[in-house]
Every structure is written in structure tokens, then in C-alpha cells.
Amino acid sequence: MGSAPAVFLAVLVYGAIHSALLTDTARLALEAVAGSRVFRGTFRLAYNVLSAVLLAVLVAWAARLPDADLVRIPGIWAVVLWTVRLAALGFVGWCVHRIGGGGFLGLEHLRAWRAGLPSPAPGMEAGALVLDGPYRWVRHPMYAAGFVALWSEPVWTWNRLGFALGASVYLWVGSLLEERRLLRAFGPAYRAYMERTPRFIPRFRRVP
Numbered sequence: 001m002g003s004a005p006a007v008f009l010a011v012l013v014y015g016a017i018h019s020a021l022l023t024d025t026a027r028l029a030l031e032a033v034a035g036s037r038v039f040r041g042t043f044r045l046a047y048n049v050l051s052a053v054l055l056a057v058l059v060a061w062a063a064r065l066p067d068a069d070l071v072r073i074p075g076i077w078a079v080v081l082w083t084v085r086l087a088a089l090g091f092v093g094w095c096v097h098r099i100g101g102g103g104f105l106g107l108e109h110l111r112a113w114r115a116g117l118p119s120p121a122p123g124m125e126a127g128a129l130v131l132d133g134p135y136r137w138v139r140h141p142m143y144a145a146g147f148v149a150l151w152s153e154p155v156w157t158w159n160r161l162g163f164a165l166g167a168s169v170y171l172w173v174g175s176l177l178e179e180r181r182l183l184r185a186f187g188p189a190y191r192a193y194m195e196r197t198p199r200f201i202p203r204f205r206r207v208p
Helices: 004-020 024-034 036-063 075-099 101-105 107-114 141-151 158-186 188-196
Strands: 069-072 155-157
Touching: 004 036, 004 158, 024 036, 036 101, 036 107, 069 158, 075 101, 075 141, 101 107, 141 158, 155 158, 158 188
Parallel strands: none
Antiparallel strands: 069 155
């Protein structure tokens, strides 16, 4: 099994850190240290940068561990899987574009802070509730595309399986935590959206 259990646990630890920084306790502590304006202007960008760096460290560490092949999907089926993966990543790009790339990355928050203007939204919350585009069909289209990208892998090793399983657990738990934040931010409007829109698997009907 190579180092699959260690990779699985490491991904869960990454997910726990990733989620812990978004809790009210952590954010209130950071806001108390940095000040409200600095926190609102820099937290989202800093959070995204830290997440990317930790993920890069995790992937580099996992790549150095002992591993063993599990299955290799050959030929045209490998091409199909790579095409599906690229389509899923493109879909993520569409989601980011729809909610606003600058706001998603935290650049709008940073620009507002440097210009002395009010932050477009506190912490990681969106400035507005987006219900159209890919969000018309599922509540978490980026997470759904993440599942697709994770599992459309033509070359499987034990460590890659451990990573995919850990990341899948994180995506599921992360969607639940994100919904709690969105419920606090948007209240009844988001609850009504939850009631009529599935979490990951679309029903392909038009949502009013």
C-alpha cells in the first residue's frame, strides 16, 4: 500500500488547518491582532496564498514517499480521463469568473483596503449571493468539479488513492462548513436556495 495511509492523514490535517482558519474563533483572534480594517483587506488573499503554499508542500512531500502502482488505464481511455479532468478544471474557472475572480482571490479586498474604501465583504464571505451560471444547478459546483478532477486519473498508485480519498473527505466536509458560513451571511435567502438546489449532483432543471 505504499504510504497511502500517511498521505490520507496528511490531507485530512491539511483540510483541518484549512477549515480551522475560517472558524469564528480563529477569525476573531486574527481580527483582534491585526485590526478590523487590515483583517478585512488582507485575510482572504493571505488565506488563499497560505492554502496554496501548504498544498504545494503537501504534494511535494507525498511525491517523495515510497509508492506502488495500483492500476494504469491505457490508450484512448486515458485520453478520455484527461479530457474530463481538463473540462472539470475549466468548469472551476467558469465558477470563479461568475463569482468574480478578484473577489474570490481577495484582490478586491486588498485594493479597497489600500484605497481606504470599505471592504466588499468581511473575511471569506462573498459580497452577493450568486444563484445563476453554474450555481443554478448545484450549490457547490467548484467542489463537484473537484471530485471529478480528483477521480479522473488514468494512472493510480496507492499514494494517489490515499490523496484522492482524503481530498474527497475534505471537499464533502468543506461544503458543509461553507454552507454554515453562507447561512450566517445570507440567512433565509440561502436556506431557500439550499432547499431547491442539490449539493453536488445536478437535476438539470431550471432554477428560478
